[in-house]
Amino acid sequence: MSENKLANKKVVIIGGTAGIGLAAAVAASEAGAIVWAAGRTEANLEKARSVANGRFQVVQADTHDAAALEAVFREAGPIDHLVSAAIGGERTLKPFLEQTEEQFKAAYDKLWGYAKVVRTAAPFLAEQASITLVSGSPARKIKPSQSALSCVGASVENLARCLAVEMAPIRVNIVSPGTISTSMFDWMGEEKAEKLKAMTAGHLIKRPGTSEEVAEGILFVMQNGFVTGTTVDVDGGRILS
Numbered sequence: 001m002s003e004n005k006l007a008n009k010k011v012v013i014i015g016g017t018a019g020i021g022l023a024a025a026v027a028a029s030e031a032g033a034i035v036w037a038a039g040r041t042e043a044n045l046e047k048a049r050s051v052a053n054g055r056f057q058v059v060q061a062d063t064h065d066a067a068a069l070e071a072v073f074r075e076a077g078p079i080d081h082l083v084s085a086a087i088g089g090e091r092t093l094k095p096f097l098e099q100t101e102e103q104f105k106a107a108y109d110k111l112w113g114y115a116k117v118v119r120t121a122a123p124f125l126a127e128q129a130s131i132t133l134v135s136g137s138p139a140r141k142i143k144p145s146q147s148a149l150s151c152v153g154a155s156v157e158n159l160a161r162c163l164a165v166e167m168a169p170i171r172v173n174i175v176s177p178g179t180i181s182t183s184m185f186d187w188m189g190e191e192k193a194e195k196l197k198a199m200t201a202g203h204l205i206k207r208p209g210t211s212e213e214v215a216e217g218i219l220f221v222m223q224n225g226f227v228t229g230t231t232v233d234v235d236g237g238r239i240l241s
């Protein structure tokens with residue numbers, strides 16, 4: 001039987017109260033880790049508490065609020081595995097020239113949030129810790145109307161590579177989801193399933209992915225002690241489609 005590398009490891013997931021982050025919290029806790037899952041809104045915190053059902057802690061923290069982040073990290077530290085899966089910024093889907101400067105800048109709130117998460121967590125990380133940042137396939141798959149997502153995604157990926165070099169032996173990796181059926185698309189209402197099906201019809205795997213599939217990628221980079229500075233695409237082949 002293979003060694004359970006997550007048993008009793010301390011895992012903190014910022015953006016862990018819905019979608020991909022919540023699925024990673026569930027998977028890590030099922031693998032024996034001691035997990036803290038954080039998010040902002042009471043609605044998601046409540047849903048996450050009901051999913052956790054006492055198996056892991058659900059706490060309030062915003063990627064832009066250093067004091068709230070520090071309180072979580074101080075309680076959890078020394079942290080073995082830190083994940084940021086928060087959305088954290090605006091997702092404006094418009095051609096670049098049709099976006100206001102403010103809309104374009106607001107996409108970068110995701111990067112500033114992730115930077116704050118890493119900076120604030122640093123004193124509370126274990127010596128052999130891992131950090132996993134979630135980007136997204138637009139970072140390397142260029143499509144019209146996605147410049148805001150593409151630019152911030154690419155910045156998140158480059159930040160992770162810079163951190164991998166500067167923070168070694170702490171490992172820093174990226175997991176890049178394709179089109180995943182999560183609450184990020186709830187604004188589509190009743191048409192969500194149909195629209196996601198249409199959006200993925202041209203991908204190599206012709207369906208949206210699940211949060212659990214992306215969580216598997218997150219757990220892979222957490223657990224493999226020889227993986228750092230890399231990007232794991234969990235995207236059904238979207239960047240090749």
Ligand SMILES: NC(=O)c1ccc[n+]([C@@H]2O[C@H](COP(=O)([O-])OP(=O)(O)OC[C@H]3O[C@@H](n4cnc5c(N)ncnc54)[C@H](OP(=O)(O)O)[C@@H]3O)[C@@H](O)[C@H]2O)c1
Pocket residue numbers: 014015016017018019020021038039040041042044045061062063064085086087088089113134135136137176177178179180181182183184
């Ligand atoms: N789903 C996709 O197709 C897809 C594709 C590419 C990339 N991604 C990326 O994957 C990551 C996870 O997205 P998801 O699809 O799982 O979205 P989701 O289902 O909406 O979950 C996002 C989580 O992040 C939390 N969050 C958002 N802003 C936050 C902030 N400022 N501080 C702390 N927590 C925050 C949310 O809770 P609160 O809102 O309550 O804070 C929630 O727990 C994001 O980085 C997203 O950009 C997703």
